[in-house]
Amino acid sequence: xxxxxxxxxxxxxxxxxxxxxxxxxxxxxxxxxxxxxxxxxxxxxxxxxxxxxxxxxxxxxxxxxxxxxxxxxxxxxxxxxxxxxxxxxxxxxxxxxxxxxxxxxxxxxxxxxxxxxxxxxxxxxxxxxxxxxxxxxxxxxxxxxxxxxxxxxxxxxxxxxxxxxxxxxxxxxxxxxxxxxxxxxxxxxxxxxxxxxxxxxxxxxxxxxxxxxxxxxxxxxxxxxxxxxxxxxxxxxxxxx
Numbered sequence: 001x002x003x004x005x006x007x008x009x010x011x012x013x014x015x016x017x018x019x020x021x022x023x024x025x026x027x028x029x030x031x032x033x034x035x036x037x038x039x040x041x042x043x044x045x046x047x048x049x050x051x052x053x054x055x056x057x058x059x060x061x062x063x064x065x066x067x068x069x070x071x072x073x074x075x076x077x078x079x080x081x082x083x084x085x086x087x088x089x090x091x092x093x094x095x096x097x098x099x100x101x102x103x104x105x106x107x108x109x110x111x112x113x114x115x116x117x118x119x120x121x122x123x124x125x126x127x128x129x130x131x132x133x134x135x136x137x138x139x140x141x142x143x144x145x146x147x148x149x150x151x152x153x154x155x156x157x158x159x160x161x162x163x164x165x166x167x168x169x170x171x172x173x174x175x176x177x178x179x180x181x182x183x184x185x186x187x188x189x190x191x192x193x194x195x196x197x198x199x200x201x202x203x204x205x206x207x208x209x210x211x212x213x214x215x216x217x218x219x220x221x222x223x224x225x226x227x228x229x230x231x232x233x234x235x236x237x238x239x240x241x
Contacts, residue, residue: 009163010240025064026224028055030100032068034080040069046176050193057190082227085111086128089120090212091204093233094128096196101225110223118216131232132196136175138168139191140182147187154181165190169197198232210239 032055035048042049048069055065071080081104085097101107112122135157140147143166148159151168155178158169170178172194179192204210213233220226 008167010235010237024058025060027100027227028058028060029064029068030080030225031227032065033071034082034100036069036072040072053192083107084125084129086123086125087111087115087120088123088128089115089118089216089231091202091206091209091233093202093204093213093231094131094198095120095216095220095232096128096132096230097220097226098228098230099223099225100227107223107225111220111226114216114219114223118219119212120216129196131200132198132230134172135195135197136170136172136178137191137193137195137197138170138175138179138182138189140166140168141188141190142166150185150187151178151182154178154185195228196230198230201232201234204233204235204239207239210235214240 028051031051032048035045035051038047039045040048042052052065055068080100080102083099083101083104085099085108087095087097089095097111099107099111114120115122138156139162140151143161143164147166151159151166155174156168156170157174160167160169168178168182175192175194179189183189204213213235217229217231220229
């Protein structure tokens with residue numbers, strides 16, 4: 001499967017740093033509020049359960065989690081909208097930007113500015129998304145042939161070693177089954193959710209291009225309304241300052 005990239009490691013490390021300083025609380029809170037629309041019980045709402053797990057991993061206080069869930073009861077709160085923006089960055093790399101916003105008139109200009117300021121551009125709807133496939137993704141603190149067999153037996157579609165741990169990919173509708181199956185087998189899961197996996201990847205080997213791409217990704221990540229980004233590039237960690 002395409003999509004196995006050192007970018008996943010870079011992104012995970014950056015996410016851990018953001019979580020340590022509480023910079024992800026707004027994004028996670030929006031994810032919880034959106035998930036809660038389909039039910040406020042995490043035992044019956046798998047998407048909400050994933051969002052709450054992510055919040056706890058980021059040390060988000062329980063009071064914040066509950067406030068995010070309660071937003072669906074607040075008739076005075078502005079309604080969140082889920083939107084996908086598509087664009088290209090330096091080197092022609094493809095980027096999908098998922099946002100959760102209560103004000104498109106604020107969010108779209110911020111995303112467009114991030115692209116234009118860092119050598120990229122917003123694309124028309126559908127111009128980029130066809131290069132990706134929706135998949136379930138699970139990061140597990142385990143690796144090796146034995147783990148791969150256990151994951152495949154649980155229904156995983158693909159397993160890739162990631163620095164002694166594993167990235168597990170599933171058909172999107174099988175995410176809950178595979179995640180719960182691995183958890184029942186005693187494996188430590190540090191991340192799980194739906195993602196967009198590129199069908200092919202672009203290898204970035206030039207340090208200048210790598211720097212431009214990373215500045216664009218940082219600018220997008222700094223926007224509170226940006227929930228997640230998905231890319232088709234593979235960038236070596238040695239090129240990243």
